[in-house]
Amino acid sequence: TLPYTKITTPPIRDFSLWERTGLKNFLKTTKQSFDMGVNAQYKKNKDSYTIPFPLGAIYDILNPNLNNLHGHFEKGRGMTFNFLTKSYNEAKVEFEKYKVEASLNKLPRTLRIPGYYIPGLNIEVSPFTAELPAFGYMIPKEMSTPGFTIPGIGFSVPSYTLVLPFLQFPVLHVPRSLQKLTLPSIKIPRPENHILIPAMGNLTFDFSFKSSVITLNTNAGLYNQSDIVAHFKSSSFSVIDAL
Incomplete structure (x- = not known):
């Protein structure tokens, strides 16, 4: 039975690989061994074919758009910085109001992407480094419980004001270097x-x-010469005439 399933395989008894797979036609006894070898090889051709394609025209169309990308990035960078700064100021007011100390993550918050080169296309990308903002998980919120009085016995419960942590993602640190962040060249x-x-x-x-x-030997090949040529050769020798 297969684990975690209800699939059960039937039992196998008195199954002979010697009889069922035809090994008895190639081997004399069940204790006899045989040698088998398989080898495939591909030899690279140094020649290449040239296909005309207007890659230069495509480059002339895409290159100005690549320059415009930096302008859009700077615009989005300013909007992101303003949003993070606003969130940071709101969280700072709440922490100072209830005298709660915000603990910053001590792990490095710097994203580094090394420069790399794309072979074939000859594209070079410079290294990229950016300091990431720090986020928290909780922010203090004030909550008041209503007061009430039980009629008849005069038992009353006063109102209580509690400061409880609420799940949010306040910004605890906004790196100033974000204002000067640029895309890699x-x-x-x-x-x-x-x-x-x-x-x-x-x-x-x-x-x-x-x-x-x-004994069986087979050789096959596909060769790129002046034209595509295929070769196939096979030879065998057996002590049994039928083989």
Whole structure:
């Protein structure tokens, strides 16, 4: 029975791999061994094909939009900074009102992305570093319970004012460097007006099987010469005439 399921497999008894899989046709006894080898190899071709494609025209269209991206980022950066500053000031008022000390996370709050290079496209991206704002999980809120009197016995319960933590995500720290944060510089060279496609290489495949009953060797290959050429060769030897 398979765990966590109700699937039950039927029992298997008196099952012979020797009889059912046909091994008795290749091996003389159940204690006999055989050798089998498989080898596949691909050899890369240094040649390539050139396909005309207007990559330069696409670059001329996208490059101005890339420059406009920095302007949109600066606009969004200012709106984000104002929003975080407003949230920080509101949280600061609540913490100071109830004399609650906000504990900042002691872990590093700096995001660092190293510069990298995209091969093939020849795109270079500079490193990027940004100090992240710190957020909390709780903010103090004042809550008052109503007072009431039980008629007849004159028992009364006064009103109580409690300061309880409420689940929110107040901003506890706004990095000043956020005002000067910029996107990493991206260098994209103007590409050529063609695409290079590597030519197909040579693919070979070898298979061998050897036992005391039969020996089988098979070789196949696909070669890129002046034209695509396929080769196939197979040979066998057996002590049994039927094989």
